[in-house]
Amino acid sequence: MFISLQHFPRRLWKSKRIQAVVCRRNILLVAVGLLLSSEVYAQTATLRGFVSDQSNGESLPGANVSLLDAAGDLFGAAANNDGFYAIGRLVPGEYVVVVSFVGFTSHVDTLRFARDEIHSYNVALAPDTEELGEVVVDAERTAGAARVLAGLQTVLPAEIDRIPSVDIAGDLASYLTLLPGVVTIGDQGGQFFIRGGEPWQNLVLLDGVLLYQPFHILGFFSAFPSDILNSVDFYAGGFGARYGGRISSVIDVTTRFGNKRRFAGAITASPFIIGTRLEGPLDETGKHSFLASFRHSIIEQGATHLIDRPVPFQFDDFFFKVHSALTRDSRFSFTLLRTYDRGKIGEDVGETPLAEVRWENQMAGLRYLVLPGSIPVLAEFRIGYSLLTSELGPNDAPIRFARTSRVNTSADLTFYGGLVDIRWGLFARTLNLSSELGGLFQNFAFDKEWVTEVGIYGEPEFKPIRGLSVAPGIRIHSFPSKRETYVEPRVRASYEKGAHRFSGAMGLYHQEIIGVSDRRDATSVFTAWAAVPKKSGVPEAIHFILGYNYTISRRLDMAVEGFRKWYSNLFIAEWTAFPRLTTRIQPADGDVVGMDFRLEYRTPKFYGQINYGLSSVKYDAKQESLELWFGTAKFRFRPAHDRRHQVNILASAKVKKFDLTARWQFGSGLPYNRALGFDGFVLMDTAIDVFGEPGDRRVIYEQPFNGVLPTYHRLDLSVERTFEAAGADITLQGSILNAYDRSNIFYLDVFTLQRADQLPFIPSFGIKVEVN
Amino acid sequence: MRTRSNTILLRVFLALAIGSMGCEEAIILPNRTDAVFTIYGLFNPKSDTQAVRVYTVENVLDVTKPEPIDAVVTSVDLTTGDTRVWVDSLVKFIKGRYGHVFYSPFRAEFEHRYRIEVDRSDGAHVEVTTTVPPLSEPVVKEPDPDIFELIARVLWPDAPNLIDIKVVYHTNVGILEWDYGDSSDRVPGGQVVNVQFRADTRDVFSEAIRAGISPVQLNRVEISAVVADAEWVPPDGRFDPDILVEPGTLTNVQGGFGFVSAGYKTKIIWLPSDEVLDVAGFATE
Numbered sequence A: 001m002f003i004s005l006q007h008f009p010r011r012l013w014k015s016k017r018i019q020a021v022v023c024r025r026n027i028l029l030v031a032v033g034l035l036l037s038s039e040v041y042a043q044t045a046t047l048r049g050f051v052s053d054q055s056n057g058e059s060l061p062g063a064n065v066s067l068l069d070a071a072g073d074l075f076g077a078a079a080n081n082d083g084f085y086a087i088g089r090l091v092p093g094e095y096v097v098v099v100s101f102v103g104f105t106s107h108v109d110t111l112r113f114a115r116d117e118i119h120s121y122n123v124a125l126a127p128d129t130e131e132l133g134e135v136v137v138d139a140e141r142t143a144g145a146a147r148v149l150a151g152l153q154t155v156l157p158a159e160i161d162r163i164p165s166v167d168i169a170g171d172l173a174s175y176l177t178l179l180p181g182v183v184t185i186g187d188q189g190g191q192f193f194i195r196g197g198e199p200w201q202n203l204v205l206l207d208g209v210l211l212y213q214p215f216h217i218l219g220f221f222s223a224f225p226s227d228i229l230n231s232v233d234f235y236a237g238g239f240g241a242r243y244g245g246r247i248s249s250v251i252d253v254t255t256r257f258g259n260k261r262r263f264a265g266a267i268t269a270s271p272f273i274i275g276t277r278l279e280g281p282l283d284e285t286g287k288h289s290f291l292a293s294f295r296h297s298i299i300e301q302g303a304t305h306l307i308d309r310p311v312p313f314q315f316d317d318f319f320f321k322v323h324s325a326l327t328r329d330s331r332f333s334f335t336l337l338r339t340y341d342r343g344k345i346g347e348d349v350g351e352t353p354l355a356e357v358r359w360e361n362q363m364a365g366l367r368y369l370v371l372p373g374s375i376p377v378l379a380e381f382r383i384g385y386s387l388l389t390s391e392l393g394p395n396d397a398p399i400r401f402a403r404t405s406r407v408n409t410s411a412d413l414t415f416y417g418g419l420v421d422i423r424w425g426l427f428a429r430t431l432n433l434s435s436e437l438g439g440l441f442q443n444f445a446f447d448k449e450w451v452t453e454v455g456i457y458g459e460p461e462f463k464p465i466r467g468l469s470v471a472p473g474i475r476i477h478s479f480p481s482k483r484e485t486y487v488e489p490r491v492r493a494s495y496e497k498g499a500h501r502f503s504g505a506m507g508l509y510h511q512e513i514i515g516v517s518d519r520r521d522a523t524s525v526f527t528a529w530a531a532v533p534k535k536s537g538v539p540e541a542i543h544f545i546l547g548y549n550y551t552i553s554r555r556l557d558m559a560v561e562g563f564r565k566w567y568s569n570l571f572i573a574e575w576t577a578f579p580r581l582t583t584r585i586q587p588a589d590g591d592v593v594g595m596d597f598r599l600e601y602r603t604p605k606f607y608g609q610i611n612y613g614l615s616s617v618k619y620d621a622k623q624e625s626l627e628l629w630f631g632t633a634k635f636r637f638r639p640a641h642d643r644r645h646q647v648n649i650l651a652s653a654k655v656k657k658f659d660l661t662a663r664w665q666f667g668s669g670l671p672y673n674r675a676l677g678f679d680g681f682v683l684m685d686t687a688i689d690v691f692g693e694p695g696d697r698r699v700i701y702e703q704p705f706n707g708v709l710p711t712y713h714r715l716d717l718s719v720e721r722t723f724e725a726a727g728a729d730i731t732l733q734g735s736i737l738n739a740y741d742r743s744n745i746f747y748l749d750v751f752t753l754q755r756a757d758q759l760p761f762i763p764s765f766g767i768k769v770e771v772n
Numbered sequence B: 001m002r003t004r005s006n007t008i009l010l011r012v013f014l015a016l017a018i019g020s021m022g023c024e025e026a027i028i029l030p031n032r033t034d035a036v037f038t039i040y041g042l043f044n045p046k047s048d049t050q051a052v053r054v055y056t057v058e059n060v061l062d063v064t065k066p067e068p069i070d071a072v073v074t075s076v077d078l079t080t081g082d083t084r085v086w087v088d089s090l091v092k093f094i095k096g097r098y099g100h101v102f103y104s105p106f107r108a109e110f111e112h113r114y115r116i117e118v119d120r121s122d123g124a125h126v127e128v129t130t131t132v133p134p135l136s137e138p139v140v141k142e143p144d145p146d147i148f149e150l151i152a153r154v155l156w157p158d159a160p161n162l163i164d165i166k167v168v169y170h171t172n173v174g175i176l177e178w179d180y181g182d183s184s185d186r187v188p189g190g191q192v193v194n195v196q197f198r199a200d201t202r203d204v205f206s207e208a209i210r211a212g213i214s215p216v217q218l219n220r221v222e223i224s225a226v227v228a229d230a231e232w233v234p235p236d237g238r239f240d241p242d243i244l245v246e247p248g249t250l251t252n253v254q255g256g257f258g259f260v261s262a263g264y265k266t267k268i269i270w271l272p273s274d275e276v277l278d279v280a281g282f283a284t285e
Helices: A027-033 A129-141 A157-161 A172-176 A626-630 B002-020 B197-211 B274-280
Strands: A045-053 A064-069 A074-078 A084-090 A093-100 A107-113 A118-120 A123-125 A152-155 A202-206 A209-211 A229-235 A249-255 A264-269 A273-281 A288-297 A313-327 A330-343 A357-370 A377-392 A400-416 A420-436 A448-462 A468-479 A484-497 A500-510 A513-517 A527-531 A540-551 A556-573 A585-602 A606-621 A635-637 A645-655 A658-667 A675-681 A696-701 A712-725 A728-737 A745-749 A754-757 A762-771 B037-043 B050-056 B072-077 B083-085 B087-092 B098-104 B113-119 B125-131 B139-141 B151-157 B162-171 B175-181 B185-187 B190-196 B218-228 B257-270
Touching: A045 A064, A045 A093, A045 A107, A064 A084, A074 A084, A084 A400, A093 A123, A157 A172, A157 A229, A172 A229, A172 A249, A209 A357, A209 A377, A209 A400, A377 A527, A400 A527, A420 A527, A448 A527, A556 A606, A675 B037, A675 B050, B037 B113, B037 B125, B050 B072, B125 B257, B139 B257, B151 B218, B151 B257, B162 B190, B162 B197, B175 B197, B190 B197, B190 B218, B197 B218, B197 B274
Parallel strands: A045 A118, A045 A123, A202 A249, B037 B257
Antiparallel strands: A045 A084, A064 A074, A064 A093, A093 A107, A152 A229, A202 A209, A229 A249, A264 A273, A264 A762, A273 A288, A288 A313, A313 A330, A330 A357, A357 A377, A377 A400, A400 A420, A420 A448, A448 A468, A468 A484, A484 A500, A500 A540, A513 A527, A540 A556, A556 A585, A585 A606, A606 A635, A606 A645, A645 A658, A658 A712, A675 A696, A712 A728, A728 A762, A745 A754, B037 B050, B050 B098, B072 B083, B072 B113, B087 B098, B113 B125, B139 B151, B151 B190, B162 B175, B162 B218, B185 B190, B218 B257
């Protein structure tokens, strides 16, 4: 029986991402016989292809592809970040295919599949300008803060642009600070502590290539301006088997292809940064495109005049990408990135002037994506190169220098089987780690090291019943040069029924390559990367996440998620009463427990979001002398990034032709070491002559991290208006950072009791000229 | 309806923002420690001047300056009742640091008990009491050449405690120093150090072979130690500055921090017998 399109409720075609392939009949039979049986697949057909935006050739992640057979059964799949979709296990015959995406005119066609056929079907959707108001609202519902799924939140550029910032262009760094569970020590340094994890435990990928330190020295900026982004998958924990080598979180950034139809570009300027973007087709076929972006900070020349104190920061980033639809069934892309940062963190408050820190990222990545003609598989091959060089100290004579490079080759294959999709992959890497650290640093006496890594993972995703997805996985990660192998089981699952969605994830994670930083204070950003010494245990984490989402109404979503992370074999700063402080480290375990609550409200003219994060981070220090000092072999304490309560409120409204946005952040105080006084220390190990023995200064501390700094809160405001002139969109923005001039502490120098504050009240303005 | 909910949200937002503006911005500092002074030093019966270093416990860590200190240091010989007020001296140490060393020109008596008191003008007071150990001169007992290890037993008669024990071998290959730390054994009548003669000198022969020196001659062995008050013992048996720097870890000062004890250096020069030298592999005349 054929059911015409008129019988489908219109809502269906505008529905959210359909993750599961739905089959109303024979589920049990198929499930039993299933899986990977070539016998079975030989009887069926597969539909696959790419969905793109007709106006610019960009992919349409989340686009909905639906098939209706003559019996009235409905099959569906959602496009991924490449716009790729696949629907397997189709009984040969005639189907009506509908490709739809909010904001675009649906594409309807009739297709006939023969036995064993693998049918490639690419669709370019035309934008539907009439529905624009609702489109924005609905499109964001596929992502959004309240759509978190077992720690995973998909972030779209439009969401990033909404955050008020000192720059007119949005940046991922500003958005991340909105999320519950993401803690920054301040607005300088670009260090993110995610659900209790430390910055070196975060895996940051740009188009699949690792970046070591992509967040700029001023915390509002990163290597990821919103207008080059396609989407960002942000895993606060519980990530699947395809990711590894880090124990806290994953920030997986995918960039746009560039406009394949015509040249477009933008120029932005503000007292903090100037930037330009250019994109367009490489030829007239519409298959090849490029995208380039360059930004350069002008803080020292511009913003410093708005703030009554020096802000000695400079940074820039350059991004370039070429994307090519080589054939109907293959894609190729090449991505380049370079970032540079220089500055002094904090203020000169003590005897010793601040040391300048500099770092540079270089990254290049090749990606080839192909759909083999005879099997329902998506194959991706990648080669990536990442380099980080870091220096601390004067430019001509750095005190410390570190260089880390990595070459990664990987293959990822996804087999689309209908009731089960099987993703698996393998990788081989080589790392070159070198450093000159001026002697022993954090107990690591390393200078040059080569590390090789190989591994394999498998991650089938079972969809046995409608709304249910279970993705168990396993990752085997081996370091032949160190003779270490880790087996890491993972699982992610979700179940959706009506307006309710339940999700969960758990997994085991290891990190053999660790970031070693000068942990004397939280503001230090100089990081050297090293393999864990043989005698030390490898940092390990177990994640556990349970979440619940509820779509209360069409405009209102809520999500609540509980999480726990157990860490072992961490490296933390050794405690000492010497005020010169040590860069030595001690082993520790960690225990993070918390929950997030998110509420999102959307109308075409108003957007509101309230996020609340509650968490507790506890470390068990294991320094040898603890027994002597405190009478216990393990000492439990709150580390410097344990922010118990976080509130973020974002409100955005369209008033006449103006976009008004306000954001208020609140964070409870962070722990710090309190000093009770200062005296001196003379080592009485012999019959000393006190006239000749100079001794050392000493700090009389309370027990470690016993103090709590004041709470943090800040209100940022922005207003924007876009004009059209001479064929260009001109956007003017005025913004106020820290509107009520709150003195938020950045850090306290416990030796001098002098505080360094975060940025004060800053009025700013910006202009963006965009040609599309 | 929509307008109403928007208004409510806006009000909540503004209430939170405005309400929080009154939150405390200042850092609440803890009460400072009650300790007022930190003292280090020792009574040395072999020195004709006694001295202690006095630190003021300060609120901030500042550059040391050549400033007077509000402190009066007094010693009391608890055995005789003799009381002395010590003289302050401002010493400039290396790296330009300044420190106050109080001294008194007298010789501490063996086995006398002394108390040092430090007073501030506002009445704040710290004190520490220690006992000077008895006079002890070390005696070496030759190793038994029939026992392979060749252990020399050095006895410090009546010594309550030994620290900073060193054994130095003077040879024609070079000078080799072994730090025995405080590894002495209490025995009836004193403290004993077992000098591992053969094990200690093994490196001398290795170096001689490397340098092509033959024969290897031992000129003398110097064995030294500080005879110390019985309380002069680090809590985990090591004088590790990274451990002992923690306030309160090794302290005997009441009302303050630091450590004041009593002791003196002793040394003996030992010339092993030809038989011992021969067994150990050294040349004999």
